[in-house]
Amino acid sequence: MKRGGSHMLSGVCWRLAIFFANSVWLGMSEGSHSNWAFVTLIYGQTQFPEFSILAFVDDLQVLYYDSNIKKIIPRSQPSSTKEVEDIMLLGANIVVEDIYSGMKHPTHVRFFANHTGGVRVHQKLAGCVLDNDKSSQVMVWDAYDGTEAIYFGKHNFTVNPLWPQLMWITQVAEIFQTDLRAIYQPICIQILKYYLEKEKNIVLRKERPRVRLIQKTCRETGVVKVCCLATGFYPRHINLTMLRDDRPIPDEELIFGEVLPNGDGTYQTRRTLSISSEKAREKHRYTCSVTHLALDNKLDINWESGEGANVAVISSVVVVLVLLLVLVLVLIFAISVFIVCKKRCRGI
Numbered sequence: 001m002k003r004g005g006s007h008m009l010s011g012v013c014w015r016l017a018i019f020f021a022n023s024v025w026l027g028m029s030e031g032s033h034s035n036w037a038f039v040t041l042i043y044g045q046t047q048f049p050e051f052s053i054l055a056f057v058d059d060l061q062v063l064y065y066d067s068n069i070k071k072i073i074p075r076s077q078p079s080s081t082k083e084v085e086d087i088m089l090l091g092a093n094i095v096v097e098d099i100y101s102g103m104k105h106p107t108h109v110r111f112f113a114n115h116t117g118g119v120r121v122h123q124k125l126a127g128c129v130l131d132n133d134k135s136s137q138v139m140v141w142d143a144y145d146g147t148e149a150i151y152f153g154k155h156n157f158t159v160n161p162l163w164p165q166l167m168w169i170t171q172v173a174e175i176f177q178t179d180l181r182a183i184y185q186p187i188c189i190q191i192l193k194y195y196l197e198k199e200k201n202i203v204l205r206k207e208r209p210r211v212r213l214i215q216k217t218c219r220e221t222g223v224v225k226v227c228c229l230a231t232g233f234y235p236r237h238i239n240l241t242m243l244r245d246d247r248p249i250p251d252e253e254l255i256f257g258e259v260l261p262n263g264d265g266t267y268q269t270r271r272t273l274s275i276s277s278e279k280a281r282e283k284h285r286y287t288c289s290v291t292h293l294a295l296d297n298k299l300d301i302n303w304e305s306g307e308g309a310n311v312a313v314i315s316s317v318v319v320v321l322v323l324l325l326v327l328v329l330v331l332i333f334a335i336s337v338f339i340v341c342k343k344r345c346r347g348i
Contacts, residue, residue, distance in 0.1 A: 035192035036127035044119035057195040128188040206294035209233035222277030228288035231268035
């Protein structure tokens with residue numbers, strides 16, 4: 001960060017912090033909520049803006065900025081309290097200008113000195129979390145061409161050892177961490193609270209997960225796949241675990257699915273366990289256990305292996321046998337009808 005304008009920046013931000021501290025924020029609920037900015041600075045000629053920012057509260061985009069339009073575009077409806085809205089946009093503009101200035105600083109550009117031609121991308125992820133009304137530290141990650149380079153928190157920082165040319169960061173780390181604590185932390189948290197109140201019908205809604213435990217047996221190998229599926233839930237934070245006889249199954253035995261969006265704005269995720277044919281013949285109880293903000297208590301769905309592990313195969317065999325029996329009966333009936341008709345035709 002350039003320190004040439006830092007005093008003016010600090011002065012304005014302190015006034016914003018005082019405004020935020022004296023504001024009354026209502027409607028907050030328990031749960032984890034976050035405020036994140038995704039920043040991209042492109043070196044080289046492309047069809048994209050040189051500099052752009054997407055800002056999200058939880059999974060709702062609230063602001064957009066790029067260097068072509070040179071202004072912040074709110075992605076939500078205007079607030080009924082214009083003064084508060086203007087203060088929020090002022091704080092956001094200050095942060096945007098400071099981020100752009102810092103990323104364009106010559107010390108950052110020197111990182112690309114060994115690269116000739118082509119397109120290089122410097123990205124930044126910065127934000128904060130409010131967990132049950134307790135704020136976390138502001139966190140900042142920098143990445144170059146898709147590889148993480150620097151991490152900053154309020155009290156610690158790390159630099160990718162593969163890039164020793166970035167060690168100059170240690171000289172300004174303490175100054176930057178002071179800014180994180182004194183300036184960015186209150187701005188980030190209060191902007192988060194502002195949008196949680198403004199968009200509470202969206203980001204504070206609760207949708208209960210629908211949970212299914214699906215088991216399928218492979219006919220060739222006898223391997224049983226047990227899938228724990230949770231879908232239709234909001235917010236996206238969910239704790240989904242699988243147990244064998246009430247004991248957690250080790251992570252290395254499970255296939256973890258990502259939390260994916262549904263078309264209706266809710267989410268889904270799954271855990272999958274493969275059970276060998278030998279293990280499937282043993283008597284075990286498998287449990288899919290889910291906890292979520294929309295649930296008063298944890299939700300457990302059980303399935304027992306053992307004799308029932310090959311239910312799918314047995315059911316298929318039964319169906320085939322029934323079909324064969326029906327076919328035989330139809331054939332016997334057809335032959336009987338043929339014989340009767342033939343005897344009548346002969347006058348017997």
